[in-house]
Amino acid sequence: MVSPSSPTPAGPRPAKRFELLTLGDELLLGLTANGHLTFIGAELGRRGVMLARNVTITDEADDIARQFRESWAQADIIITTGGLGPTCDDRTREVIAEVLGQPLVFDPAIEAAIVDRFSKFGRKMTPNNLKQAYKFARGEVLPNANGTAPGLWVEQDGKVLCMLPGPPNELQPMFTEQVIPRLAERGLLLAHEAYMQLRTAGIGESALEAKLQPVFDRYGAALGVAFCAHQGQVDCRLSSPGGKLTLTELDAAAAECEQLLGEDFMCYGYASLAKVCGDLLRAQEKTLAVAETATGGLLASAFTDLCGASKFFAGGVVCYSNEARMSLLDCPECLLEQHGAISAECAVAMATGVAESLGADYAVAVTGFTGSCRGTQVNPVGTIFLALHAPHGVWSKELSYPGPRATVKERAVNAALDWLRRELVRSQTGHNAPPRQSGAMQ
């Protein structure tokens, strides 16, 4: 869950009005989340544009016509998603052509692409697929590498209409590879990212602002600053609102911030904590194992979602019983009896146990109480113990988070990952934490 604090993107806000029209009964019935808004909103935001509106409507022809007419009157750029497929309830193309007063014309090039796609998969094309081979008479075609329905592009009345198919794996590459460059060419969004994003971890928003204040003071109003807080992470976006700073100057300001942040600086851009840890582990040719209770597989998932995780990730254990802790992680029974499973001692035994079981250089363990199952209760508090096993020592840490279960789990995972990240940064720069025994440091 992201709880943004100051979400307005830095950079000048273009005067043009962008609207996103998402079509589909499944969105209105809550059967599918509106991921198109999340994806397209973020992509445009990075180029200095905030959507003025997103409207979700049914697949009914009347609704589409009414809404499109209203939006076309107000907006300069309209992006639609969905309703371009081969079946009878895919009516968007026809309805909008009528509102625009443009005929649809058959395009043999689209037909060839559809036929080619079917033959590649060894399937027979049904005639209704040819419905997708029509384009606007005065419009262009956006090829779809992952599906049969191409996108459509129209410029009319000084406005732009861009229609995209609904499946995310078709829409997303079309948007970044075709739509963004076309909009940039026409000056409708910035040709490069609107801001330089410094991603930080383990520091709160106000502490971050205080730390960077010397840089902000020096640049004054020439430097635009916006913060966006996630669970345990805060992004700081630097921009040049009036265009007074060159890209080189913006880079320099960012580098000054990076310098001031020290270990709190995580990366430029959008990489996840797991990705940053993975890159550090690969660069140092080290391996990692994880052991978890409270986070129930979430920590392992954070790594296994990455491409090439097997290069550094040895594996993970999810323990839900003391038997599991003893048999898989060699946690001593007397330790579990004396301190209990939710303790710093148990976390340390789990980290060391999984590192030894899997022959990993580093290990992270999470044990704890994530609070009530129901997220709606008043202030349930999660008590979490983390342990970090490194080649030169093992440490534990206690955390206490108020909030619903899902949030506590996410914060615990992020805290564990950030601790690992800091340790890996120190080991890369030779500034390791104090070794457990003198001489053990490498």
Place this chain on the structure above:
Amino acid sequence: MVSPSSPTPAGPRPAKRFELLTLGDELLLGLTANGHLTFIGAELGRRGVMLARNVTITDEADDIARQFRESWAQADIIITTGGLGPTCDDRTREVIAEVLGQPLVFDPAIEAAIVDRFSKFGRKMTPNNLKQAYKFARGEVLPNANGTAPGLWVEQDGKVLCMLPGPPNELQPMFTEQVIPRLAERGLLLAHEAYMQLRTAGIGESALEAKLQPVFDRYGAALGVAFCAHQGQVDCRLSSPGGKLTLTELDAAAAECEQLLGEDFMCYGYASLAKVCGDLLRAQEKTLAVAETATGGLLASAFTDLCGASKFFAGGVVCYSNEARMSLLDCPECLLEQHGAISAECAVAMATGVAESLGADYAVAVTGFTGSCRGTQVNPVGTIFLALHAPHGVWSKELSYPGPRATVKERAVNAALDWLRRELVRSQTGHNAPPRQSGAMQ
């Protein structure tokens, strides 16, 4: 990911027009997913209402006024989310009061609730919080058990306006406990769920329809039928479109479908496969362990997300190397060398290994290739091997799914869970699969 096929809810569609107005720059910038649409859309859908439109706009006063005016002219019921908080960018209450021509009045009862909430948490109330103590002069207050901003309810011009705070843990219980009953009292939605939902697993939509056709034929047009397909699951919703069937008759039709479905029937309602498996395990006082590679913690997560998982879930192992398979699961090295890690033999060794390590009665293992890291490539195929270890035997199964990585992972998890579910249903009814050795059956 849900890919609904026939999402229109069964039951009569009321003539009243519902609109949802979601406010927040963070939604338009893709920083937060629009979970309110998903939640409210689904809640209304269950009561026979489909939202006519969802509009997401910025927090700007002008935008709110313009959109609210337009929506209020068209809709009969408007629900708004967000913008009710204490800070200066929370303007919704004031802007809408102006459009409605209603003054806002201070309500000492709201003030008392806010003061009480702050004192309970031992924090000092800042004066800006009193902004939340205003209600519409001719309106009501919807108390908020989990936050300071109450909801507001207005009936005017024969229409209903319901304003809710943005945080999901505040909005969701307010919606189900207060808004749904109020709307039902006024006859604006059904007093009970609009349909009887049979959830099935492991059967495709067309096969499901064919299996149930005898029931559909007998009831004819009196019975409304709609299907909604997820990854490896299909929901069948039965309703009485013209109100011709009583609830008892609808129950009887559902029971006939359940009978015809046999093991393909999973549950009534909305429970997950993991929940159904967990309930079966608890009823039979059996325990479960999981071992996974390709699904990287997703299978363990499915169980650890459940309340009370520790009652039946022993734990899980995520293996990303042969060393992990050997040390944690006792997979024989010669087996891994001969057959490889992506093989039926390895899956069986993993399932048996994790069951023995954790002393669990049942175990499920997933190993395989989930396809390319990039979801956008053409037809990457995932090859998955599953194994199921039960008290009376162990079996393996090969699956092959085309599609992007995330989809393959989800389908593999669902296939594994469904296999376990069927085995548990059989063991409950005494119809176990053939035992490995005669006499091993209990």
